[in-house]
Amino acid sequence: MTKRIVVTGTDTGIGKTVFAAGLAGLLDGFYWKPVQSGLDDETDSEVVARLAGLPSGRVLPEAYRLKSPLSPHRSAEIDGVMIEPADFSLPAVPGPLVIEGAGGLMVPLNRRTMVIDIFERWQLPVVLCARTSLGTINHTLLSIEALRARSIPLIGVAFIGEEVADTQRTIVEFGGVPQLGRLPHLDPLTGETLREAMIGGFDLALIAGGE
């Protein structure tokens, strides 16, 4: 069985795409963003293609490409598109697959279905990306509780940002989850600095080891 990992986050703009690019690169794998909302700026798939250092073709096409940078349910409505949960069948690829959600867990895809509903159906192991800055304890513990309530397997938390030791410890202790590592703010953010920070900041075996 090929390794498939879902990358989610406590919010939008948390650093999921950057982390997912680093992870897909380290795994020498594939990346899939099922729902892209917002097409005017560089899309998540384009960012990953730029940062992950993967051969072309390893970034799979999105299932939905929606124009407005809004919650997918609204962006789809504006485009006159109905997001169908049945469309989220997992692509078969000959290597590790990193899948990135849209925003946080309870982001609606239509008026009845949220991102977390698709994750529940997949039952794939999840990495939860979380900020280290103030406010993250609440958001991260709520996200962990939501995953547990649906029995979605959680690999652990990947912190993004500067080290805030007590915050990270508090999340890990209250949440009862492994801390997978931390990706600092990178300046400049390039394929090279990302790869180096991923190698230095994470134990890949903890994230992708076993099956």
Ligand SMILES: Nc1ncnc2c1ncn2[C@@H]1O[C@H](COP(=O)(O)OP(=O)(O)OP(=O)(O)O)[C@@H](O)[C@H]1O
């Ligand atoms: N480790 C990092 N170092 C430097 N910049 C970062 C880092 N992580 C994220 N950023 C920047 O922060 C912004 C948001 O990050 P990113 O696009 O990865 O968020 P996201 O969680 O994937 O958002 P979305 O919900 O839209 O998918 C981007 O401009 C990105 O370049």
Ligand SMILES: C[C@H](N)[C@H](N)CCCCCC(=O)O
């Ligand atoms: C447009 C943005 N960058 C993401 N693609 C979608 C974020 C949806 C967030 C919805 C919400 O939680 O209010």
Ligand SMILES: [Mg+2]
């Ligand atoms: Mg993203």
